[in-house]
Amino acid sequence: MHPLTVYCIKALAQHCHEFSEPSWLYKTFGYHDLKNWMKILELYELLGDEVSRETLKRIIRWRIMAGILPEGRVDELFPIISSADWAELERRAEQFPAIEGDSLFDRLETWILKGYEHEQCQVETGETVFDIGAFTGNTGRYFAEKTGTKGKVYCFEPHPRFFALLQKNVRDCPQVECVQAGCAAKDGEAMLIDASTSSVLSEKGVLPVVIRSVDSFVAEHGISKVDYIKMDIEGLEPESLDGARETIRRFHPKLAVCVYHKPDHLHSLLEKIRSFGLPYSYHLKHSSRLTTETVLFAQPQYKDARHAARERERERERERAGCQGGRRRSHGCHRRTFAAKSNRCHAVSPTFRLGMLCPAHQTFSCLYRVAKDIQDVQTAIPQPERIRHDRPHFRRHTLP
Structure with missing residues (x-):
């Protein structure tokens, strides 16, 4: 399972008892992230250093949890920068001379x-x-x-x-x-x-x-x-x-x-x-x-722009010569492309209708479905309670 998926599921499992039920999730950046989860994972793979990946993990966790926790709790539970650290940064900023405006x-x-x-x-x-x-x-x-x-x-x-x-x-x-x-x-x-x-x-x-x-x-x-x-x-x-x-x-x-x-x-x-x-x-x-x-x-990735231009011309020549595959997916910068790691996660099913579930459970379900093997989640992380609805068609979209 992708580490970013695990990271977010653990946060959800840890605080599932606090989930609120309003439709606020559908208006947040986190909802968009869930609908485009494969692109978020691809972004994670393309980042070139561990600090950047950790930063992305914190941002995505904040954006998802902000849509399903009571107002204000996400800042308390998952601060991207802690209050104490921010206060110290403000103290240091006060030492710099201000400019007008x-x-x-x-x-x-x-x-x-x-x-x-x-x-x-x-x-x-x-x-x-x-x-x-x-x-x-x-x-x-x-x-x-x-x-x-x-x-x-x-x-x-x-x-x-x-x-x-x-x-x-x-x-x-x-x-x-x-x-x-x-x-x-x-x-x-x-x-x-x-x-x-x-x-x-x-x-x-x-x-x-x-x-x-x-x-x-x-x-x-x-x-x-x-x-x-x-x-x-x-x-x-x-x-x-x-x-x-x-x-x-x-x-x-x-x-x-x-x-x-x-x-x-x-x-x-x-x-x-x-x-x-x-x-x-x-x-x-x-x-x-x-x-x-x-x-x-x-x-x-090239110190000399002319070198980059020469590389682009070589790629054009290879394409004209019938080289299959076009440009490298990594454009020369990352050999560890997302495509090479596609076996770590699966795409979200296009038939999965997010609106059928309440915000908390739809988030769980979406993250479960992007995992490679749902059994990994079931054995490692406590499952949320089953969704119970009167209408039969809802049951088809509940968690296993």
Whole structure:
């Protein structure tokens, strides 16, 4: 049985006596995770280090348990970062000088937890960074410090009020260039919902803003290299990645992309990056007590982008020569592909109707069914009580 499945089942078994019965589960990210369990397991296999896998386990457990435990209990039982540790982090963040428009959390996330860098994926001196979703400038100042005077940081922020603060807060950083625009799949104009830190492009918005694609911006300004792209844009990361496709293929930059704004982003954004056909290793980092501030990092497996280009050309030649199988599933980064480990788990039956069960038992049943051998669960973990309903058709979906 897959270790992530075991991890979640143990949490469910340990606290099954606290399960609530409302339909809240169907509205949570955890419900989406259960419906896409095979993709979650594939994400687990693709992560390139044990710390990232442990982070994913904690996040998934939180998301599932938040839908079936009484309100507030998941934070008490399964904190991603404990209250004591968080208090210490806040104390340390208070030592950093504030900039206009930021918050204690902004300083904690950026400077203490270094939420937009991973030990396997960092900004180096002299690199060119695209800070997409720069807000009031904390991340811009952080990246400017990392790149030094020989580097370059392009800070994208569409909100007029935040852009003014951004310009003010980075005025002493000559390597930072502020761009008053959002990033999307193509150039144009859009409407922005004014919601402070959660401002997002939407047809219901009231603020007209300019949007640019990364590809057109790079071409227009004749930028000769892009080394690092950070995206935190309130759910528009897929569109922004589409607009940066050619830049990513050309320069093969390091990527730091937020994956917590929408339920599917945790796995779908990795799938999108993999579709570019570049050799990356993947890592995950979380910088919050709740399930926000989760960032997926993509670290190039070739130090030289030209080397990557040559590899892609060789793959095209092999395809033209009739090489079966197309590109390697791992894109050169992970030999331990999910396909090679498919014998560890089975897909959820498409005929399994989640809505037939109450939230607590449907969660158990879903996790049971993705296991390779249901007997492993029955012998290792206490079973929940059987579901008893008056109507006969419900009995067909109860646990063994």
